[in-house]
């Protein structure tokens with residue numbers, strides 16, 4: 001079965017070339033040919049034609065940092081404690097469709113409760129539910145100072161946590177061996193924790209072991225590294241790409257450039273945190289986020305200027321970054337804050353992001369022969385203004401594996417939270433007596 005998408009502006013995303021009247025020939029799940037509409041091969045004449053005149057044809061977006069199992073959590077406790085595993089899995093399978101319907105045809109989940117993203121990945125591949133093509137990590141490995149082991153020690157270790165506490169070299173080895181046996185595509189390590197700009201939550205010895213064990217088993221390693229030391233250690237250990245890198249110093253940046261290590265900033269989470277709930281955070285917490293954003297923008301702008309490969313990821317999955325809503329915002333941030341051209345930013349969520357999708361790295365990200373026929377038809381010119389990708393009304397069609405995607409359930413079907421899913425509050429604040437004691441309740445029986 002072949003399909004010819006023709007007549008639109010074609011962005012193959014191999015580079016910043018624009019083909020004003022382009023065409024893509026699809027055979028089955030894959031791209032057979034892409035180029036100028038007048039050069040369409042003769043054997044395309046039998047194909048079903050999709051007329052893309054007036055539209056832009058581009059690869060499906062790749063969100064290289066999102067957490068499909070996080071359930072739009074509003075608190076750390078909601079994320080780590082409430083909701084049983086089975087419920088999380090079903091919820092994640094439903095959420096995957098929202099991500100796909102936002103134009104995200106591939107995604108990477110770098111860490112969540114054991115087995116859930118794996119199950120979602122495989123259920124999508126098996127056609128049970130629909131969503132992006134996923135590459136997934138297991139639980140992210142963390143020491144007692146890293147992201148992933150952030151609840152107090154007296155809470156204990158929880159099955160449904162997105163983190164795996166490792167307290168020895170052997171813990172690291174066993175976690176990786178087990179994850180790879182169960183089928184993960186990448187290994188995630190947390191080498192920084194909350195509230196620190198300097199400290200690394202793991203030693204070089206520990207990180208070296210994680211990288212060598214994972215690489216021996218054929219899996220890339222990515223790291224959560226916000227603090228200065230953690231980014232430096234990530235470079236020392238030779239990780240495959242670094243997430244965040246907010247407090248990287250110039251010395252480390254020079255080494256990132258030298259070793260060609262891509263960076264995935266995920267600035268959308270910081271930006272959305274600042275905007276979403278200003279009344280909810282203390283001033284000190286908001287200052288912390290603001291400081292990190294300022295530091296990150298400063299160093300990542302230099303990284304971009306130095307030619308570091310930048311990868312876009314949205315950190316979707318939190319209450320501040322619900323599924324299907326914010327995936328393409330990172331591109332706007334790259335343009336507005338890191339000084340990128342719009343088309344350059346677009347490559348960060350297509351061609352560049354494919355490098356962070358180990359399961360499908362050579363098969364997604366560009367519209368070139370042999371890759372999956374994952375493409376978007378956009379009513380607008382995202383190479384001139386990436387903001388159009390945040391407007392659902394501009395998304396004319398999503399094609400995944402050569403098939404036009406249709407919703408299986410209503411796009412904005414409301415989700416009710418389970419009664420026990422979130423913390424149950426007793427009161428909004430402690431209830432203290434006033435000068436006259438408590439206000440009297442109305443007398444019983446209605447005889448006031």
Ligand SMILES: [Zn+2]
Nearest residue numbers: 065067110315
């Ligand atoms: Zn994350």
